[in-house]
Amino acid sequence: MIFAVFRQERRGQPFVHAGSIDAPDLEFAEAWAREQYGRRQESEALWVVPREAVREVHDFPDELSKTYHRVDGYSLKAKLKEARERASTAAA
Amino acid sequence: MSERAQRLLELADDELILGWRDSEWTGIAPTLEEDVAFSSIAQNEIGHARALYELAARDLGTTADALAFDRSPEEYRSAPLVELRRLDWARTIARHWLYETADELRLADLKSSDDAELAGLAAKMDREEVYHRMHAQLWADRLRGDERFEAAVDELWPYALGVLAPEQRPALAKRVRRDEVQAVERGEHSDELRELWNEMTMVRRSIPGATW
Numbered sequence: 001m002i003f004a005v006f007r008q009e010r011r012g013q014p015f016v017h018a019g020s021i022d023a024p025d026l027e028f029a030e031a032w033a034r035e036q037y038g039r040r041q042e043s044e045a046l047w048v049v050p051r052e053a054v055r056e057v058h059d060f061p062d063e064l065s066k067t068y069h070r071v072d073g074y075s076l077k078a079k080l081k082e083a084r085e086r087a088s089t090a091a092a
Numbered sequence: 093m094s095e096r097a098q099r100l101l102e103l104a105d106d107e108l109i110l111g112w113r114d115s116e117w118t119g120i121a122p123t124l125e126e127d128v129a130f131s132s133i134a135q136n137e138i139g140h141a142r143a144l145y146e147l148a149a150r151d152l153g154t155t156a157d158a159l160a161f162d163r164s165p166e167e168y169r170s171a172p173l174v175e176l177r178r179l180d181w182a183r184t185i186a187r188h189w190l191y192e193t194a195d196e197l198r199l200a201d202l203k204s205s206d207d208a209e210l211a212g213l214a215a216k217m218d219r220e221e222v223y224h225r226m227h228a229q230l231w232a233d234r235l236r237g238d239e240r241f242e243a244a245v246d247e248l249w250p251y252a253l254g255v256l257a258p259e260q261r262p263a264l265a266k267r268v269r270r271d272e273v274q275a276v277e278r279g280e281h282s283d284e285l286r287e288l289w290n291e292m293t294m295v296r297r298s299i300p301g302a303t304w
Contacts, residue, residue, distance in 0.1 A: 021125055024234075028125075031227050035129035 003029040004054055006047040007037050015047050096207065097151045098169065101159065102278065104144035105170035106255065108160055110191060111137030112292055113174060122181055133224050140217045147209065161296045165281055165289040172276045173251035175285040182235060186244035189232040190252035190268065192225045197263050198256060251276045
């Protein structure tokens, strides 16, 4: 069985996928994950999850190029420049 | 040598030699995950040995390295259980499980010792040993009933008793549900230990007095 291991580096930080463990059951997965991802004090905590419990979601169509859904959909450069100029004119 | 120093050396030698033996699986353990885990456990044991040698070294006016590497094989106080070599995996797990079970009893006694320094160190070591025991128990539960594993436990049982002081042995017998038998005591060393010693001290002996 494959188990996905997620690692939290410091308290409060998000858990990040660290790798996987091939183990016969959850108990062995836990023991092995502990030695593989925790023995150098590199982790605050681990999540050990059966791989099949992780639902992979992909394929996000954007056929109509709805750029306003994205951060880069708005160009702020020109607007910022304009605003700065306005501000400096007002100050002067 | 004080009784305290002798006791520290027994513990330290057990952990050093077992750590060395366990590290012989590095690269060839049954699975990659187990390889990493068992190597890590081996390193922990050697870390414990180091801390114990440091305590002993202060009492004896020497250094941890000198105690670990500069004594002759005959001067080591390790139990024959940890010295055995060429164990297959079933025998390795049998030894690991028997040793950790015995070590738990030994550490429990040390933790309640009047010697605050030793009690403190035992408590620290025990916080790591918890996970060694968990690992050993997982494997022992999995291999129980397996012919090779059971034969190995039978074979190593008298050696396991020899890890502990006589008064601690009944508790071990109860824990592993076996009758107490004639123990293989500390003292005599096998050729296997001399071979290990040769390998273990080779680099240090190559340049006496060097600082590493």
